Amino acid sequence: MTDNTNAPLILIVEDEQRLAALLADYLHAGGYRSAHLAEGTEVLEWIRDHRPALVLLDLMLPGRDGLTLCREIRAESQIPIIITTARVEEIDRLLGLELGADDYVCKPYSPRELVARVKAVLRRQQVSAEPVRALPGAIDLDSARLRVSDGERTVELTAVEFALLETLHRAPGRIYSREQLMERIYRDRRVVSDRTIDSHVKKLRRKLAELLPDRELIHAVYGVGYRYEDQPDTPA
Template sequence: MPHILIVEDEAAIADTLIYALQAEGFTTCWLSLAGDALALLAREAFDMVILDVGLPDISGFEACKRLRRFSEVPVMFLTARNDEIDRVVGLEIGADDYVVKPFSPREVTARVKAILKRVAPSPVAAPVPSGPFQVDSERVQIHYRGHLLGLTRHEFRLLQTLLAQPERVFSREQLLDHLGVCVDAGYERSIDSHIKSLRAKLRAIAADAEPIQTHRGLGYSYSPSHS
């Protein structure tokens, strides 16, 4: 049974989520403070975290940043705000989805199922070479010119998508789809931030290479000839 941690300081909202998730067969744990949740996540494994942004001790954004220092567990934000900048920031710091209150419990449950399906382990497969890159999907690792890249989960999936189809130009919307993020969530520009971060990590290994190419007005591609 997938085990979901709910971090929400409003009891009524937490109760609604608990009821909806348990009705679909999930097990749940509820905490009202981010600090308590981080301590629990450091010692216990969960399949997903539903995290309120406006918590009384630590903001959900800051809690997610701290969480990403030691865990890549999927995170869904809950918030009363619907500003685009908040949605973009949420994705950039490692969230998998962003739901605005008031919300439909059925919709949240459906999104939880979709996220867990996307992050489910793939069948064991040997690392796949792609020029100077070596992609190990089982270990969620990519080596570049023999060096292991320190990637977030989103960066791994983004680079993996580009490497799988050299020279193909992917639009931001298509890349979001491969990351498992709804295109209508307003995250398109966050792809640029992920690409910038990826390029910095690649240049730290090979300053003269430019394997990720920009196609203005269209999107991005992987170019083996520039690797």
């Protein structure tokens, strides 16, 4: 484990030793501490013991594969996860599986670019300590804990899901195109597909349905994008 005592701790889960060492050097230069695990069997226990700020998770691992690990991590924690994969064609499949990762990076990648992704994901979590409530309505947003509540029940969101909901929630009724949502959520201006936004919306809707099963808060506008409404649509 590299030091930088008070710096955020990044867990690198990668079986390629040279790549992991290179990433550790770049993370250290970027102001982060890092730790490395070369196989998947110890990852969950390590995360519970050390509580890293973010996990860089390779999919092809000995002992326990990255897909399984991502599901298991997300089942008990909202820690940010960036998945790395060697196959570009896997990205759509990963989105379809809705693993709950915050970002995906294809190999071969630039270590400098990956550190930039780490910074971007962590920046989305650096929100104010005060809960945000844009307008009176069905839900309250807690930006300090990345949670949303209906006053009785609470669900946890990933950083991307929270940024998406917060954007829509601040302007009820306003229609955002997918491109506008991508610009607000991915401020590093990376290229992501419409499917990425659609996948995040689908997961977010499912979580909101746990709070308000009889209400649809995020509405799709065919051919345009999405809007947020506290009140259900009424027949014309």
